[in-house]
Amino acid sequence: MIAFAANTSSLPVPPAPVNPASGGRRRRPAVLPGFGTTAAITSLVVFALIVFPLAVLVLRAASLGPGGFLAAAWTPRARAAYAVSLGASLIAAVASTLLGLVVAWVLARIRFPGRRLLDALVDVPLALPTAVAGLVYSALYVPKGWLGQWLVPLGIKGAYSFLGIVLVLVFVSLPFAIRVVQPVIESLDRDTEEAARILGASRLQTFLRVVLPGILPAVVTGFALSLARALGEYGSVVFISGNMPFKTEIAPVLIVSRLEEFAYAEATTVAVMLLGMSLTLLVIVNALQQRLARNAQ
């Protein structure tokens, strides 16, 4: 028989939370705890670490007035830096996207020995410090380097050149291009491809007409993410570009250079320009990722 005392409880009842604001008014605590505490911590950190510093940056730049801002942000050297930054990042993003597509396809569709190893290696640029990447890339592509010794005689200068910048930017952005596209390829509905083949399409036609449209949003998102990553990169570029103003100086390098010379106005305004480009890209990327998520459903 069950010893069940249905109506008496010998167990202590957890105390109800104290409602200091009761009095005449009803207070309704949320069912799940922690809203107040987590809201306080989160807003404090987000404000103090993100909103406030960036606001100070923007306001400091804005305090120069439109004329002053333009004068500081649009110097010839700055313009060259934007061009190098944007140019190298765009080229690198395109390269990452194309190369990444090949790698993503291979990883998603083809079984071969060592596939898991290859898959793990794709994440190396995410874990490797950018300074290390820059150091070793420069060591590889200088005339005496492992790769440079073959490439420089062919006229391919990977170090202290624009090409060097593009190379390291591809290195840092490749994982982004791959990891966005890979799961989309994996989840493609193979039935539609088989249907196309049964209806007589060649492999190339099937790829172009059935597969490509399906993965295009992911590819574009991967491109945007690669571009965003490349634009902000500093650590690796510093080692390999030679940082020559007007030639291989990217915007972040210019900012640091001006800062070291206490030219705060120029440093700040160029930083705001860079920030503007980055945040615009962020908005675009978010919109693309939302579209990608919707399409996946």
Place this chain on the structure above:
Amino acid sequence: MSIHIRHVTKTFGSFTALDDVSLDVADGALLALLGPSGSGKTTLLRIIAGLEHADSGSIEENGADITDLHARSREVGFVFQHYALFRHMSVFENVAFGLRVRKTPDAQVRSRVEELLRLVRLEGLGGRKPSQLSGGQRQRVALARALAIRPKILLLDEPFGALDAKVRVELRQWLRRLHDEIGMTSVFVTHDQEEAFELADRVVVMNQGRIEQEGSPDEVFDQPATPFVMDFLGNVNVYHGRVENGRAFWHGIPIDYPDYPHAQAREARVYLRPHELELTPAADGRQRPGTSLSARVVRVTRSGAVTRVACRPHGSDAELHVDVPTDTARALTLEPGSNVAITPRRARVFLPAPEYVI
């Protein structure tokens, strides 16, 4: 432990989940909240548990106002629809959870948990993880966990909804027996009429945030208070007829309806359950003229001991469903195309809102 719900309203954004709902739950009752999705039954259950807060209204437990009391202090046992077992704890630790957070001594915890595992017939499985159990076993762990803290009231949210039919039937009977033994006030939510009728002492039919009717299963089925209740519980044939002079007219056939003695005819909806219609072969001369409807059989479907006969009355497009015991159906040799006479035995009449009669 009795519960009194008074004028509870709850909205989620622009959606009104509960609209001025009042309900009394007697001590020791096993009550079912029955209704379609969106009827507010789960919301009401969660408000009783303290997992949601009503926008207005109050809840009393044995006379004490618990409206603002937090869920953890309400001493309710809540069984979630998908069990919500703690996936990283063993069965034992799941059941022991309520005791552990009250800092109950180990020996007491052990004896209570083992007692409960015996009660739900899961003794020996204390070391398993939820992922290693079947749906029915998880359900019982969830129940044991809720009962461990000796709650004053047991609340179950669609407890058997996710289970196979056979397991569902077994667990239903088992829950009924458990309730009879323990006598704890229990409220459960279901959209399955059969389940509500089999388990509950009292049934509360809800629709769109309101209580349509409350009563024993028999009361609710035999004397539905609203068209919704009649329609929701079991199948029903609806006919748009009229009432006049104390009679309702169904396909022209008069049925006594003393509630409307007026001479002024009014539109009315006449509801008949399939088993409230009697079927006889048309050629049978025993029917009085004017009391039965001639029809042709369209379809005969046997469903176990009951045969559903779909008929089309002559001169009408409507399809009438008549339930006949299978033995009778065989004796009558009903086939598509046969002519039959349908006699109404009982009907329920609902009058739409009155228009102005000048």
Place this chain on the structure above:
Amino acid sequence: MSSRSTTTDISQPIAALLVAAAVAIVGLLIVVPLVAVFAEAFAPGVAAWWQALAHDPDTRHAIWLSLTVAPVAVAINTVFGVAAAWLVARFRFPGRSLLISFFDVPFSVSPVVAGLAIVLIFGRQGLLGPTLAWLDWKVIFSWPGLVLATTFVTLPLVVRELIPVMEAIGPDEEMAAVSLGASGWQMFWRVTVPNIRWALLHGIVLANARAMGEFGAVYVVSGHIAGATDTMPLRVEKLFQEYRQPASMAVASVLAGLALVTLVAKFVIEHRLAAEARDLELARSADGTTHDAPREAA
């Protein structure tokens, strides 16, 4: 090569070609540099390698500094990550979407810009400069500044791991804990943390790798005073500028070794995460099994 995957899309020779291309891409861009770091670091011999690391006081200090800055930044971001994920995953409130979008900002802002913003606040000529001078507190060119900069760049890593997991699991278990009488902390430690532990670990591992490797933001904030405010990546750069390539490679190899450890840990954790995601799916769909026989042990 398995035949299933190549029957409809590509023929064997093309598949082989693609695999070769992928291997070449990853090999040239990733593997060769990785191997080169270790090769160049150990080329002068293990003794020289050790000499460069242990016998150079500035390098020793850089290692020590990295080991004290990164964990603190990671700890701050772990606390923040858990709090922010709980807030966003379990509650709905006005401004929630805006808040979530703020979490992503450090990812898209160039680290140099972040460092500059910090300097503008805490630098001598910055907003709080005079106040800090009066209090004789040093932020930039000093350890606190390094922590700030590192915390900024690693901020999203933990919270972005936790939000999807918390949303996927749902609040039911925590609601159950509350209905059974658990207090906030009891619910958190007994129910929430066990459910998010692998995602949390994943975020911490990633955040740590990023924190130890951070260059740009720290470069701006540190003033890169050798022996005082150089972290390991900065030390690599300093040695490189001084044309001391072997020493630079030695320090770089330590960082690269750490990166490999990170990747292994990440791999293991992702395995666990995938297993848990599968269990979640199974639990969702297998509710209706009739047989009472136990399934395989988890």
